Amino acid sequence: MNKEQLEQYWQAYLATLPNAASSVETYDAGQFGDHSEMADELGNLILKGVKTATCSALWEWEAEGSELPKVGSKSIVLDGNDNPLCIIETTEVVIRAFNEVDTKFAYEEGEDDRSLESWREEHWKFFWRILPKIAKKPTPEMLLVCERFHVVYRQ
Numbered sequence: 001m002n003k004e005q006l007e008q009y010w011q012a013y014l015a016t017l018p019n020a021a022s023s024v025e026t027y028d029a030g031q032f033g034d035h036s037e038m039a040d041e042l043g044n045l046i047l048k049g050v051k052t053a054t055c056s057a058l059w060e061w062e063a064e065g066s067e068l069p070k071v072g073s074k075s076i077v078l079d080g081n082d083n084p085l086c087i088i089e090t091t092e093v094v095i096r097a098f099n100e101v102d103t104k105f106a107y108e109e110g111e112d113d114r115s116l117e118s119w120r121e122e123h124w125k126f127f128w129r130i131l132p133k134i135a136k137k138p139t140p141e142m143l144l145v146c147e148r149f150h151v152v153y154r155q
Contacts, residue, residue: 006076009084013153027087029076034130036080042111043077043085051110052150057127058095058143063134069093069147086154090147098123099140108148 006029014025031039032046032054045051061068069075073090098120106119127138136142 002082006084009076012155013087016153025074027074027076029078031078031080034126039078039080043079045110046077046088046151047086047154053105053108053148055144055146057131058145059131059134059136061145068145086151088149089152090149092148094146095143096146097141098144105146
């Protein structure tokens with residue numbers, strides 16, 4: 001990830017804000033998914049307005065020692081080559097078990113056919129790929145950090 005490129009993108013966003021707001025804004029940056037093709041696919045769904053929600057295992061945040069996202073958090077969404085696609089703002093954060101994710105959230109994730117059934121199937125596979133890296137295995141009761149967001153900036 002090119003920090004200079006990210007900072008330029010962030011500064012371009014800040015230039016669109018009133019001066020008072022821009023002085024307190026901070027961000028993180030990252031790809032959606034666990035490989036570059038998925039980052040491209042999910043990033044494009046975000047740009048199209050199809051994907052307005054995401055989730056991650058709470059265990060991932062704990063393993064990284066990272067602070068959970070908050071309402072108002074900003075993130076630069078990166079494509080599979082770490083180029084900025086857009087900036088999103090978190091509008092909701094809810095912790096819920098995998099088996100408690102509902103139809104509406106699955107639809108807002110915008111992936112596959114947007115059904116709860118396909119959401120469960122594909123996310124189960126995803127968690128089986130990533131959680132063993134932190135010595136965890138997915139369970140139906142595992143807690144997820146479920147976020148809703150909207151795009152606040154794109155060039």
